[in-house]
Amino acid sequence: MLRTIKAKFIFGFFAIFFLSFLVLNYTVKEVTWTNNEKIITSDLVELKKNSNVYVRQSFLINHYKNNKLYFGEMAEEMVHDLNFSTGSNVSVYSLDGSLLYSSDKKSFLEKIDTDLQQAIKGKTAYHISYYQNKAKVLFSYPVVIDGSEVGILRFSKDFSLLYNQSKRILDIIFYIAVVIFTVAFLFSYILSRHITIPLVELTHASNQVKKGNLNVNIHFKRKDEIGELAMNFNDMIKRINSQISTIESDRDRLKELNKKEKLFFDNITHELKTPLTSILGYAEIIEQKGESDRSFFKKGMKHIIEESRRLHNMVVKLLEISKGTTREYPFEKVDTSEILKDVCDSMSFRAERYKKSINSDIQEDLYVYGDDNRIRQLFINLLDNAIKYSSPFSQINISAELVKEKIILKFMNPSNHIEQEQFTNLFQPFFSINQEKAEEGSVGLGLSIAKSIVEDHKGIIRIFNENQNTIVYVEMIYMKDENLL
Incomplete structure (x- = not known):
């Protein structure tokens, strides 16, 4: 398109200058020819006046009357005298156009004799002929003596010098005009390129932007409107890039928020499901044999009450989060041994449902600085995974001991061999090695939640194979009495 503009510039300038x-050449030529005709007319008027004076004097000197016969008799004398005095060839004609005498008949042998025809009709007329750089004027008029026409005088005068001078002047003006208009056209062409080339670059850049390429930048070392346009274009691209970066940042942030929201929902679902499962399990067993086993009834009711309270606290916390009024729960001294024993006891019924058993070896007074509910959730998740993914009819071994100021917890269950590269993914949300064994409603968040809880308590959690067993290893900082804040 801009190349078309460039072509329009060039064509427009060429048309204007041409x-x-x-117009200039034609005007100068017409003015020059008009001035030449004025000069010739003025010269012929003077020639006619002088010739008339000579003819009258000749009639008076010879005492001729205004008779056509006398005019014919003195024709030869008039021709010689007028030829000498005017420097022009002269011919004398009768009133009917018959040649009486001529100083040079060749000078009057023109095919065009309109001047003579006009003189025969009683009018003064002249005719200019221009041929091979020679200009000649034939001038005729009727001679009138005392109010009567007695004959016709016809002059042939050379004006070649005047016309040749005019031609030279026209040629000079022509060449000067050619030079001026050529220079002006070249300047206009350069000016058009100076304007259109930046526009071509701007068009190319805008096409790149339209195609999605925003890594464009235009550099014009100009301080005019086009330079300002280029600066504005670059500023516009920078602002577009900035806006796109902001949009992409907002998009990524929204994705992250959506991901966190989903993860939060899945975490809450998982945490709510665990106490509900425990409550439901004890309720079912109590319904089956609660009346016959009073001690189990009391034990089951105790666990149902504890899990119900824990569930209530979780729901309250969830409501606080939804209202934006979440408060931090301060860490305190927590006996992990008591919590772990209680979890093993409460999860034993779940193991029985899977035809499995739990064996625990837990050292007393294993204190940490933390949140008892979250630590309980940690033990429940690890034990729940061990129950679900251990081999059939297997025994799950739980141990907890103090080793060099560190509390070491191990959750060991017989299982199929796990490839080493899969261990790094086990703590990722929603990852499960064997989906066929996954419990309905499980989304693969147990180990992910466990890892988050351990890290919040500044601990370490690992998982590995050993002697056809899957072992989850947890290391937490032991809290002495003097470390209490």
Whole structure:
């Protein structure tokens, strides 16, 4: 498109200059020829006046009357005298156009004799002929003596010098005009390129932007409107890039928020499911044999009450989060041994449902600085995974001991061999090695939640194979009495 603009510039300038050149050349030529005709007319008027004076004097000197016969008799004398005095060839004609005498008949042998025809009709007329750089004027008029026409005088005068001078002047003006208009056209062409080339670059850049390429930048070392346009274009691209970066940042942030929201929902679902499962399990067993086993009834009711309270606290916390009024729960001294024993006891019924058993070896007074509910959730998740993914009819071994100021917890269950590269993914949300064994409603968040809880308590959690067993290893900082804040 801009190349079309460039072509329009060039064509427009060429048309303007060419037409201006033609108009100027034509005008100068017409003015020159008009001035030449004025000079010739003025010269012929003077020639006629002088010739008339000479003819009258000749009639008076010879005492001729205004008779056509006398005019014919003195024709030869008039021709010689007028030829000498005017420097022009002269011919004398009768009133009917018959040649009486001529100083040079060849000078009057023109095919065009309109001047003579006009003189025969009683009018003064002249005719200019221009041929091979020679200009000649034939001038005729009727001679009138005392109010009567007595004959016709016809002059042939050479004006070649005048016309040749005019031609030289026209040629000079023509060449000067050609030079001026050529220079002006070249300047206009350069000016058009100076304007259109930046526009071509701007068009190319805008096409790149339209195609999605925003890594464009235009550099014009100009301080005019086009330079300002380029600066504005670059500023516009920078602002677009900035806006796109902001949009992409907002998009990524929204994705992250959506991901966190989903993860939060899945975490809450998982945490709510665990106490509900425990409550439901004890309720079912109590319904089956609660009346016959009073001690189990009391034990089951105790666990149902504890899990119900824990569930209530979780729901309250969830409501606080939804209202934006979440408060931090301060860490305190927590006996992990008591919590772990209680979890093993409460989860034993779940193991029985899977035809499995739990064996625990837990050292007393294993204190940490933390949140008892979250630590309980940690033990429940690890034990729940061990129950679900251990081999059939297997025994799950739980141990907890103090080793060099560190509390070491191990959850060991017989299982199929796990490839080493899969261990790094086990703590990722929603990852499960064997989906066929996954419990309905499980989304694969147990180990992910466990890892988060351990790290919040500044501990370490690992998982590995050993002697056809899967072992979850947890290391937490032991809290002495003097470390209490």
